[in-house]
Amino acid sequence: MVTVNYKVDPDKSKIEEEHYKLAKYLKERYLTIDIFDGDSKFFYGSCKVPLFELCRQGRGSISKPKECEIFKPDDLGNGYENGFL
Numbered sequence: 001m002v003t004v005n006y007k008v009d010p011d012k013s014k015i016e017e018e019h020y021k022l023a024k025y026l027k028e029r030y031l032t033i034d035i036f037d038g039d040s041k042f043f044y045g046s047c048k049v050p051l052f053e054l055c056r057q058g059r060g061s062i063s064k065p066k067e068c069e070i071f072k073p074d075d076l077g078n079g080y081e082n083g084f085l
Helices: 020-030 073-082
Strands: 030-036 043-050
Touching: none
Parallel strands: none
Antiparallel strands: 030 043
């Protein structure tokens, strides 16, 4: 399981509306995960996770199981457009 912890504190960073900028970034971006065999270092494929799922929507924390389709290296271009959930 992957855990992501973050706290936006504009008083420390001195960036105006930092929480809005982070929310916009998370809404528009994806995390690409490459999957390898740990022993042989064989590349199985990749999956893409939308970062907006990290938004807590005012809650203190969130926890969600996630299943993603793994794309073969030669399918990466068209697989992302077709979706994977």
